[in-house]
Amino acid sequence: MVLPDRRWAALLGRFPAPRVVITDDGSGIAAALSECWSETAVQRCLVHVQRNVRTYLTGRPRTEAGKALLRLGRALTRIHAPAEAAAWLAALHDWHQ
Incomplete structure (x- = not known):
């Protein structure tokens, strides 16, 4: 703790x-x-989340998984409604699969 x-x-x-x-x-x-x-x-703070994602992946990830995760991170600040948040979570879940 x-x-x-x-x-x-x-x-x-x-x-x-x-x-x-x-x-x-x-x-x-x-x-x-x-x-x-x-x-x-x-x-x-979503901007801090985006910065953390970019720190771990760099601005130009080489793998398809990295590129997809970077796109998800960048999409965070474009969520403005609960339905968009649910779609983003579904996309993150799909990425994990």
């Missing part, structure tokens, strides 16, 4: 809990959010 960074917890304790927080998913803030605002939904 990751203990929350006391500085994050002190900062979060100064504000009322929002319904949703968007974060880069750093371990310090994630633990503090869990402790201080346990009812708040946490969304990972």
